[in-house]
Amino acid sequence: MRAMMMDVPLLTTSILRHAAAYHAETEIVSRLPDGALHRTTYAEAWARCGRLANALRLLGLKPGDRIGTLAWNSHRHLELYYGVGGGGMICHTINPRLFPEQIAFIIGHAGDAALFVDPGFVPLLEELARRLPALPPVVVMTDAANMPHSTTLPELLCYEALLAAAPDGFDWPELDENTACALCYTSGTTGEPKGVLYSHRSAVLHAMAVCSPDVFSLSAGSVVMPVVPMFHVNAWGLPYAAPMVGAKLVLPGPKLDGASLHALMEEEGVTFSAGVPTVWMALLDWMREQGKRFASLRRMVIGGSACPPVMIERFRAHGVQVVHAWGMTETSPLGVANTPLAKHRGLPEADMAALSAKQGRPLFGVELRVVDAQGRTVERDGVSRGSLMVRGPWVASGYFGQDDAPAFAHAGWFETGDVVTVDADGYVQVVDRTKDVVKSGGEWIGSIELENIACAHPAVREAAVVARPDERWGERPLLVLVLQDGCCVTWAEMAAFYDGKIPKWCIPDAMVVVDELPHTATGKLQKARIRDMLRAGALPPALTS
Incomplete structure (x- = not known):
């Protein structure tokens, strides 16, 4: 017998629509390249996303087209997340820190139909143009006053001019929730970068999972600053998770040095942030040199690579709870997160430090297998080591444009390449990469x-x-x-x-x-x-x- 529930698709547009309706005045704050702050709201962002979607149609772009972005964390980049995906196209975030030949490969392999770039990346695009057979239309994410005056590229389009010329009130399609909405390529440490294609369904489910108390613990009272870039696995889902709960969103732009990050956190009352250890190491060192503290920051998610226990202790000394986490481009990215169980209350400090060094327990929706070289499941004793395999509704089932991938040849499980232990409570500790x-x-x-x-x-x-x-x-x-x-x-x-x-x-x-x-x-x-x-x-x- 089938249930009698409404069949409403899970779409990323429903997230921002909800935020605009019920958190209309909540701010989105962006630091611009010149250091100035731009302020908007969820209601204004939703309206601009409609104009953006209309502008994309006027440019001749159609459902299924990949739209590349070379941009930092900003309100315009956020608009592309929703305007592109919601219009049935695919927001392809490109990491500008990769080698030029890798970026050129990614643009060509994805078949991007247009590129949206921050002004500061126009020189990079000039270099890339020599490596590409044909450069797609380029839109510079700025206003007319800040458009590049001299470039070797063909005609550049102005983002704000396109939006100004587009009508309001886009007729958002009711897409199948399994329609692709985003594309991100791995960093290509071995071989060419590989594309991971996310669906509306996977993005929404991942955002719902990471908002929970044992992961990001976000609410309408949170002030969220993703330091992890929006070109890095959708900024770990925060551009979807923050609007979902109505949290204030602070986007730091290109200035990620310790002084700039600390100033923005203090000015905007940031309570939550997320990023990789190298960024936080520089921030902590700067704060130590300057004798600074955090006034509002309470929770920090650290992932991307293993977080040294000494870094967790340094943040704890500032009154900040660190949530150690693990994930990959192929897992959207969050797979496990480290928060204590009730049984851990009152543990000695040394035992809590040992526990916090682990990557954490699986989020609901992520299943794990740890196997030895013969494919046998290893004991969950916190000592036995094995290769980690995962599956779940926001785990990739293959790579874009690549039919044969060894990592997906395990009967529905993805082989991560990590060597781990798992204890009796399900806490995963990454011991190493298989190749390391x-x-x-x-x-x-x-x-x-x-x-x-x-x-x-x-x-x-x-x-x-x-x-x-x-x-x-x-x-x-x-x-x-x-x-x-x-x-x-x-x-x-x-x-x-x-x-x-x-x-x-x-x-x-x-x-x-x-x-x-x-x-x-x-x-x-x-x-x-x-x-x-x-x-x-x-x-x-x-x-x-």
Whole structure:
């Protein structure tokens, strides 16, 4: 017997329509490239999205077209999220931090029918034009007064002029909820970038899940500032989640240095933020140097790569609760988040610190499997390690334009490439990436734990651990460090710092000190490049005992 419930599709447009109706005066604040603040409301944003959708039609764009964006977090970028997807097209957010050849590949592979770019990315587009067979129409996301005056590109269109010429009152289509609304490519650390195509249904369900108390814990009283860029997995769903609950939205634009982020947080009363560890490390260091505190910030989600426990403690000292999280482009991205259970109340501080270092428990809707090399499920004992596989309604079932993908060849499960443990309560801890594990004498040594310990040393700013060949053991861990300004540390001091924290055979045998570590465009350590430098003899001499 079928139930007698209305069959109303889950569409992203319903989110902003709801916000405009019931949180009409709630602000959306954007920091513009010149540092000025732009203020609008959900009601005004909804009206502008209608004009944008009409403008897209007038440009000859049609349902199913991919519309590329090269833009920071701003009110115009937010309008594209809703105006493009709601009109039946696909908002293709492009990471401008990738190599130009990768961006050109992504634009060509996606078949973008138009490109919407911030003014600051016009020079990048000029370089990309030489790599593309044909450049689609380009719309600069600004007003007439701030349009570029000199460019080698063909005629550029002005975003605000297009909206001014478009009629109000777009007739939003009632799409099938499985219609694609967004596209984001992986960073391509191995091979070419791969496209993940999100549906209206997956975007809405993901937003509903992350709003819950054990994840982002958002409400109409929240002031949300996504520092994670809107070109990085839809800013972890926050452009959908904040309007869904009617939270004030603060968009920081291109200025992500410690001084700019802290000032904006304080000026706008930000209570919640989210971003990758590298950004927060710079903010915390700046605050320490300046003697600053947080007046309103209460909750912080950190993901993208493992968060060192010392960073969690530094935020806690400022009265900020850190929610450690894990996800991927293929999981929309949130898969697990770390908040304590009732049984954890009153735990000793050391035990709580150990718990908070884990990535967390699965969100409802995400199922996990952890298997060994033979495909057998490993014990949930917090010790046994295995490869993590996931499935769920906001997990990709394949890559855009790619029929054969090994990661999806597991009977409906996606193989993440992460090596993890899971404890009896379901808390996942990422031990390493499959390709980054150090295999020493037949045993696996996880690099992430070694990096986290090193980062707790007061002289260390950032750490990476990679495998280096060893005649006796096959591989041994090499510690690569970036030190705090004016600091120095000997190998004997680092070895002593590890002593008692891990088994002696896991302690790195040598260390290298460098000025900086390579990162991917999304802020993750690029260990493949470090390994390449090691093989090529491009690292400084190693310090050993």
